[in-house]
Amino acid sequence: MIGFDDVLDRMLDKITGGGPPRQIIPIVGMGGIGKTTLARNIFVSPLVQESFAVCAWSVISQEYNAREILRQVLDQVDKRDRENDKKDLSEDELGDHLYKYLIGRKYFIVMDDMWNIEAWNRVRRFFPDSKNGSRIVVTTRLSNLVSQFNYSNGLDLKFLDEDACWNLFCKTVFGEEACPLELEDVGKKIVEGCKGLPLSIVVIGGLLSKSERTKESWGLFEKNISSIVNSDDNQSCLQVLYMSYNKLPVHLKPCFLFMGMYGEDVEIFVSSLILCFVAAGYVKPIKGKCSEEIAQEYLEELVERNLLIVEKRRHGGKLESFKMHDLLRDLCLREAQKLKFLFVLGDRSFPQAVNSQRHIVSRLKKDEYPTPLIQSLESASLVRMLVGEFPDSFSYNFRLLRIMVLEDYSEEEDSHDYCEEILHGLVNLRLLIMEVRGHSLPSSVYFHWNLQTLVIQNDHEDYVCEIWKLPQLRHFIIYNGGTLIGAYCLPDRFNDEKDMVLKDLQTLCVVSNLKFGEGVLKRIPNIKKLKLCYDREVDTSGEEDYYRLNNLCCLHKLQTLRFRGSSRQVSFPHSLKKLTLECTQLAWEDMSTKIGSLPHLQVLKLKNNSFIGSEWETTEDQFLNLKILLIEACYLECWITDNTHFPRLEHLHLRWMESLREIPSCIGDIPTLHSIKLLYCSDSAVASAQTIKEEQQELGNQDLRIIVVE
The missing domain is CATH 3.40.50.300 (P-loop containing nucleotide triphosphate hydrolases)
Incomplete structure (x- = not known):
């Protein structure tokens, strides 16, 4: 501030x-x-x-x-x-x-x-x-x-004064360093042109932090800003911001313009945006890095240039979500429309030549389309992206289409045939997001060999999905409101002539009752993220491990696993960084053998009776890299541990732990601990947390936060 x-x-x-x-x-x-x-x-x-x-x-x-x-x-x-x-x-x-x-x-x-x-x-x-x-x-x-x-x-709130403007500018451009003497004069003239508006200062500062630090280079910026500010245009602030856009590297410009598709003040999640960047072809390949990693770096660079406002970061520092300032969003929409790059139907009246647009986002309902607009859209032969609701009679004849997000479509009895008709001929489709209600996924999906990302919104029905026929698939995601219920089933019997090895597949979530036999393991060698649901009990008397869950440890690149279902056979790979368990009903004694020894584990979430038993006693040389521990709705009365057993723990979250008598006082002695958060826990557990805080304050630790929600 x-x-x-x-x-x-x-x-x-x-x-x-x-x-x-x-x-x-x-x-x-x-x-x-x-x-x-x-x-x-x-x-x-x-x-x-x-x-x-x-x-x-x-x-x-x-x-x-x-x-x-x-x-x-x-x-x-x-x-x-x-x-x-x-x-x-x-x-x-x-x-x-x-x-x-x-x-x-x-x-x-x-x-x-x-x-x-x-x-x-x-x-x-x-x-x-x-x-x-x-x-x-x-x-x-x-x-x-x-x-x-x-x-x-x-x-x-008033404009910043001269000193505050200069301090903000220097902090943005140089961080903790001082401004070189030879750049002070020209730098102060640049700051003067921003007229005390913090947004202009940090955006221009972000631009200069990436440019050559010479008096000649900065002089060009100063001249441009002076001409803008001294003009009669009352939108000088927007013109100052345009400078930062114009100086973006070529590979970042389409990424910035693409974000005009989001509404005002919308929180934009990085995970979904990256899928679009990859599908649209904006990512330049770099040897040794996957496309998703490169796209993440693009967004971080836009953050460094102060064109995006960070909303959330994960505990490891990775960008999770962000917003755009209204002025920058306005700039984005203006430039995107001028270049016929992106048009948002509903934000403004539609242009006569909407059929010449390359990315179209509609905020209209399906019954709000005038006939001329429908005709213009159907002739949009250059369109690469289509997002929104469209009339039931709409003809999807877009051979160049790469991204399609259908927010709604007919739910009549013939809707399955309608889906088949929609997908027919979209041979270049890379990303498909659609809703499937009451019927299986259209079989025509499996003929889209270029498809990289398939996101299905379902209605809690289980259907078999033949993704093994999609050789380019990178992400298969079932969205059902954040639960692990209503997942899709994948076949575990294969035809080696038709079923592919999906070497690029990184994400599978959520899938039901998948058997990890040799055929499945062979086809997902590079999987990074899995969400699995096992929703029915299996009689294991005749077969020790029906689902072959002990083979999970063979997925050597798996980093994130969320697992729901009762099974004592599950075995975890050493590559895991994040693990979430639900309803597994494991004994606390299993913790040391199955989880505590995972060398790279940073986040552990135990939910809904994932572990049961009255006592949990930890041992040394376990959880060496664990930073976040969440225990939610698990039966536990007594927790016996030592501060050396969680040497890097930063955040402890306890939710609905009514049986837990107290938090071990030694938890407060963990040097890396930042917070303990309790949500609807027993009175004695809350009291022990407050005692930990008082003890730490007496020892001079004022930074430990205790958060209690009752």
Whole structure:
């Protein structure tokens, strides 16, 4: 928060001080001035986290959805009912649930990017005033909203002053180093051209951090910025940002423009975006690296240039999700439309020549298409990507199509034949995402030899899927709401003349009851990620290991495994970095022989009776690289361990552990430990966590965080 330290302190005083009535505190300012960054720093402040029983963040945006606002908040504050599916609740039902949870609790809520008072009026009745000091922070670009909240204690965020601008610029370009003396004059002129807007400073700084550090090179930037700022164009900020786009390396430009397909304030997940980059052909091959790794590096470079806002990173530092600033998204859409690279139907009126676009994303419902638009779309012979809902009678005759995401299609009895018709002739298809309800996957899928990624959204039905006929397949993903139920079955008997070895296959999730015989092992030699579901008991009296799960240890490149089902035969490969178990019902004594000795394991999640037994005693020389341990809804009363048994543990999460009497006090002595989080655990376990915190504070360890949700 360079330049905003005093502002942050004042805001924290307002939020944690003042009278008991609930207060709404607006933060007002133009786009790119730092409203969301300030709100985020307030939100994660230890003072706020400790002062309020409940904290939540919601994104409003121009096209607000009251039900989505309530769902966002409720998902964060009330996690008692793990099985409760909120997607079917109405707006009033969600609101009533939220009101009942918040009443009597001191809460802090951020409502980011509000554009009109109607959004607040729709949800305000569900945020009770219990006269206990609850606070709601609202960020907005519109000054007139402040008066409508009937509060005068808001903040009008101003431009950075000269010193703050220079400090922010130097931090962005040079990190902890000082600016070379020969670059100071030209650097300050560049900063002056940004007119105190933080977004412009960090974007230009990100660009210069990648460019040649010479006075001549920087002089060219200074001249361009001066001409932009001194022009009569009132969109000078956007023009400054254009400079950063224009200076992008050739291979990053299509990646940046591609992200215009996402809506305003949408959290963009790296895993799905990388699949699109690879399928679209944006990734330049580099010897020794797979395409997905290269695509991840592309995104990291865009982050380093400050063109993306990091939302989440995994504990290992790997980028998980990000957002785009509204101004940069606007730039993205303008440039993409100008180049006929991408057009979003529904964001603006469609152009006359929509058939000349190469990537088309539709936000229209299938019954909202005028006839001229349908005709224009059907003649789009250059289209490489098609995303959205389309009329039932739509003709998919796109031989160059590489990416197709069908968000909805006819669910009539003949929908299976309709799917067959859609897929016919799409010979260049690389990525297919579609919904399959009540019937098997169309057989025509298996004739798409170029298909790299197949993502199926199903409705909890098991079908046999013949993926062994797809030689280029890299990722096969069944999406069913995050559960391991309703997976697809893969055949485990093979015709060696027709069934391929899928040497590029990296991801298989979720598949049911797969037997890991020699035929399966042979066909997935390079698999990296597996999610497996075994949903029925097998009589093993006649055969010791019906599913051959002891052969899992032969998958020497497997890094991530999620396993659900009861089996004592499962054996894990030493290559594993992340392991999640559910309902395996293993004994705690099996931990040392099956899991503790895995040399590269960093994340271990034990869920829903994956381990059972009253006592778990750990031993030395186990879990040598484990950083994250989560135990959820497993029966355990006594945990006996030593701080040397988890030498690199950083985060311990315990959920629904009602039987656990206490957390061993020696856990607090682990030098790498950052946090202990308890969610609906026994009172004695919570008390032991607080004791650990007090002991560590007495020893001078002020950094250990204890988070308790009751």
